[in-house]
Amino acid sequence: MTRKSPGPGSLHAKARLDFLRRVYFLKDLSEEEIGLIESNCTEESYGPGDIIFTEGTVADRFYIVEEGEVEVWKNWSDPKPDLLAASSSRSTAP
Numbered sequence: 227m228t229r230k231s232p233g234p235g236s237l238h239a240k241a242r243l244d245f246l247r248r249v250y251f252l253k254d255l256s257e258e259e260i261g262l263i264e265s266n267c268t269e270e271s272y273g274p275g276d277i278i279f280t281e282g283t284v285a286d287r288f289y290i291v292e293e294g295e296v297e298v299w300k301n302w303s304d305p306k307p308d309l310l311a312a313s314s315s316r317s318t319a320p
Contacts, residue, residue, distance in 0.1 A: 242267060249290055277302075291315050 243264050246252055252260060269292075272278060278289065281300060289296075295314040299307045 239264060245292060246290075 243260060246260050246264055246267075252263065255263070270278075270289075272294075278296075280302065291313060293315045295312070297309060298311040300310050301307045
């Protein structure tokens, strides 16, 4: 499921702004820059085992895990794929 971020005055938008301010690679951005990112955010929900994107897909977005766990694999369709990274929202929470 994908849905566009609520408007900037909504409580949900304020919570998302707070979340984005805690993301380590966004921490040095200005309030205006964080607001611009928030206004372009969409939420997507995935279930266990869902594939979010595959190697070679055009990189037209990036993902921040707000809740849950994610694994990044290389050569997923090979008999011996390589696990490149595994992370959970618990390991990145402030």
